[in-house]
Amino acid sequence: MNDDAVFRALADASRRQLLDRLYEQNGQTLGELCQGLEMTRQAVTKHLVILEEANLVSVQRQGREKLHFINPVPINHIAERWINKFERRQLSALSALKKVLEGDGGQ
Amino acid sequence: MNDDAVFRALADASRRQLLDRLYEQNGQTLGELCQGLEMTRQAVTKHLVILEEANLVSVQRQGREKLHFINPVPINHIAERWINKFERRQLSALSALKKVLEGDGGQ
DNA sequence: TTGACATGCAACCAAATAGTTGCCTATAAG
DNA sequence: CTTATAGGCAACTATTTGGTTGCATGTCAA
Numbered sequence: 003m004n005d006d007a008v009f010r011a012l013a014d015a016s017r018r019q020l021l022d023r024l025y026e027q028n029g030q031t032l033g034e035l036c037q038g039l040e041m042t043r044q045a046v047t048k049h050l051v052i053l054e055e056a057n058l059v060s061v062q063r064q065g066r067e068k069l070h071f072i073n074p075v076p077i078n079h080i081a082e083r084w085i086n087k088f089e090r091r092q093l094s095a096l097s098a099l100k101k102v103l104e105g106d107g108g109q
Numbered sequence: 110m111n112d113d114a115v116f117r118a119l120a121d122a123s124r125r126q127l128l129d130r131l132y133e134q135n136g137q138t139l140g141e142l143c144q145g146l147e148m149t150r151q152a153v154t155k156h157l158v159i160l161e162e163a164n165l166v167s168v169q170r171q172g173r174e175k176l177h178f179i180n181p182v183p184i185n186h187i188a189e190r191w192i193n194k195f196e197r198r199q200l201s202a203l204s205a206l207k208k209v210l211e212g213d214g215g216q
Numbered sequence: 217t218t219g220a221c222a223t224g225c226a227a228c229c230a231a232a233t234a235g236t237t238g239c240c241t242a243t244a245a246g
Numbered sequence: 247c248t249t250a251t252a253g254g255c256a257a258c259t260a261t262t263t264g265g266t267t268g269c270a271t272g273t274c275a276a
Contacts, residue, residue: 014264031222067223068222072195087132148234152235172242172244173251
């Protein structure tokens, strides 16, 4: 699994938007994903290819349509291997901050 | 807080490496961060500027040296607002894909 | 079979990106 | 003051990226 491809894929707002749309409704066709976007179909295709190569989207042909499904595994992967590491440090910082803000406050 | 800047900043392997190094040892100078990298100092500077603009690194001048500190808040932010959302979705997405792959599938 | 619809492929283009080199400024030390 | 050190700035370059247009292919429906 290639972390770099995932990070690069997530770097573009259009691609994150596509993931958002698939999150709203999974299994959409290319045509459906294009609707309402300020982009040509071909541009959307390119974005989807990048998402596929990063394994963030998997595809299933059905007749002349191509259905797109979100795959959360790589996101989970970088979350576990990368993000949590930095969060761990913050948790202590956050709880310290909370303590100050709340005067003391347990929990 | 600009999510896009954070995602873009994280998209480059060299910048993630710089964050890793700051994670190992916080508060390093530019010179220290350059050591052992296959890059000129100026290239590193550019990466650090991008990390600063994404608020992932904060800087403190000390005499003629510039100390760099990691700031985990933006990472936490995208983790909470973005990553967790997809992690939650994982089970239902997988089962939806299965349905299609298996031709019908109950549930 | 004919036409309409859904997608694929390739060439091209402009802008952004990652990197370089060369020179300048500021601070510390001899 | 002079010199070495730490970093800043700007111009330039090659490559990547995000997007376009034009045409081709494959599939469904009449």
